[in-house]
Amino acid sequence: MRPEEIRKDFPFFEKNKNITYLDSAATSQKPSIVIDSLKEYYETFNANAGRGSYGLSAKSKEILENTREKLKDFTKAGHDYELIFTKSATEALNLVSYSYGLNNLKKGDQVLISIADHHANLVNWQYICEKTGSELKYFYLDENLNLDLEDYRRKLNSKTKIVAFTGASNVLSFEVEIAKMVEMAKEYGAVTVVDATQLISHRQIDVDAYKCDFLAFSGHKALASQGVGCLIGKKDLLNKMDPFLLGGDMIEYVTEESVSYAEIPSKFEAGTLDIGAIYSLNKAVDYINHIGYESIEKIERNLFSYLLEEIEKLDFVKIYYDPSHSHTNLIFTIENIHPHDISQILDYYGICIRTGHHCAQPLHRYLGLNSSSRVSIAFYNTKEEINRLIWGLKKVKEVIYGA
Ligand SMILES: Cc1ncc(COP(=O)(O)O)c(C=O)c1O
Incomplete structure (x- = not known):
């Protein structure tokens, strides 16, 4: 299917021809x-899942369990x-850090995370770490702006109790060797947390192959x-967690003094879910x-190569990416033009x-940037849209510096 045909499935594009x-x-x-x-x-099934003994409530519960x-x-x-x-992914990652981290980490332990992680996993x-007296360590990037697996290897040790990293960056265009990184962490018995939020709509996720302990994403x-x-977690860990x-x-059961909890998954699904x-x-x-x-993947690889090809022709634009691992997000800067001005003109x-730090301030600092502009593509985008962006960037230069 060509992106032009796929677009017909998305009413947003029909209603926003100028966007x-x-x-x-x-x-997305x-x-x-x-x-x-x-x-x-809302027209046909709406009821609170599992709260009522009537059929409609059971239907909502059925939707919940079928979707699971x-x-x-x-x-x-x-x-x-x-x-x-x-x-959200944010809540899923917080669930792991509170329910697992807070109860299992102690002084002297280390948590190892990547510098490229979104604030939700940082x-x-x-x-x-502050609450438990454990130490937060980072591993950094290689010269291609990919996760530096040598640095990762160096930082892993017997004190490493949790390793958390993004499966695909929301800022830099790299892909991560998740299974390999999990295997390396497992050599030291560390619990592994993968943030798959930027992966889920682009690549087949394979939790069994990754063998990670936790994996999170947003719908x-x-x-x-x-x-x-969603949070996907190893049952044996979830069973032991508060x-x-x-x-x-x-x-x-709840008495005036005490409570016993439901089995997983209900134990972690307090309150009304958004069915x-x-x-x-x-x-x-x-x-x-x-x-x-x-x-x-095929459509996005094509579009992304086209984006790179075209944006590289603009000598006033500096891009930050790993040529060997291209994904779907690309950040760039234009000298002496603030990213907010770029996005306002566009x-x-x-x-x-998107402009700003993209919820990744430590990464921006590491790259020597305060902020950047980010283009992110999906399979429903077209080459015409990329052409329009390139045209827009030329316009930005023209508006700021004159023709
Ligand atoms: C890599 C990554 N992780 C986590 C999040 C947080 O997702 P949400 O805001 O849906 O909780 C985002 C959102 O941009 C993200 O890009």
């Missing part, structure tokens, strides 16, 4: 099947794993609506399966890109 959307790393656009699923859910099984299948998470619904570890980056995230949130639906969003994620999975990861022409 060039190049910010899918922030949130949604196909009709996802948008319609929200309407369908579908997602486990989709991410190749086998019998050793359970999937917990959260509201600030939480800073906090937990809204993968065509679903906002409001649902709950993260406490309240309705995560208990077995509408979960249903939309179910449909997003159907849509991704319909297009196929192979096609998605916005005037309907071109949406």
Whole structure:
């Protein structure tokens, strides 16, 4: 399928003919099947899942459990794993740091994370390390701006209790050898946490092959609506962990003095879940399966090469990427033009890109930058949109420096 044909499945593009959307790393656009699923859910199935003894409530519960099984299948998470619904990747990663980290780390232990991690997989570890007296260590990048596996190897040791890293950066265009990194961490018995938020809509996830302990992602980056995230975790660890949130639906018995908790996954799903969003994620999975990861990857590789080819022709634009590991996000700077000015001028022409630090301030500091501009593509983008961006960047230069 060509991107032009795929676009017809996304009403956003039909309704926003003047918009060039190049910010899918922030949130993806949604196909009709996802948008319609929200309407369908609220028009026909809406009830609180599992709270009532009537059929409609059971139907919501059925949607929840069907989606759980579908997602486990989709991410190749086998019998050793359970999937917990959260509201976002941020909440999923916080669940791990609070429920596992806070209770298991102690003074003298180390947590090893990559400098390229999003604040959602960084600030939480800073906090937990501070609370437990353990040490937060970073591994850095190689000269190609890829994760430096030699540095990673050097920093791993018997004190390393948790290793957390992104499966694909939201800033730099690299891909990560997840299985290899998990294997290296396992040599020291460290618990591994993979942030797959930027991976889920671009590459087949294979939890069984990664053998990681935890893997997190958000639905809204993968065509679903906002409001649902997932944590996939090893059952034996989840069983031993304390709950993260406490309240309705995560208990077995409650007396005035004490509580016993429900089994996983309920133990980690306190309160009313966003079943509408979960249903939309179910449909997003159907849509991704319909297009196929192979096609998605092929289209995106093509588009990304084209983007690089064209942007490299602009001698006033500096790009930051690893040529051997291109993915879907590209940051750039233009000397003496603030990224916010770049995005404001582009916005005037309907071109949406992200500017700032992209929730990765330590990474920007490491790169010697305060902020940058980011283009992120998805399989529904077209070469025409990239041409429009290139035209827009020339316009930025013209507006600031004159023709
Ligand atoms: C790599 C990565 N991890 C985590 C997150 C947090 O996702 P959310 O805001 O959906 O919780 C993002 C969002 O941009 C991200 O790019």
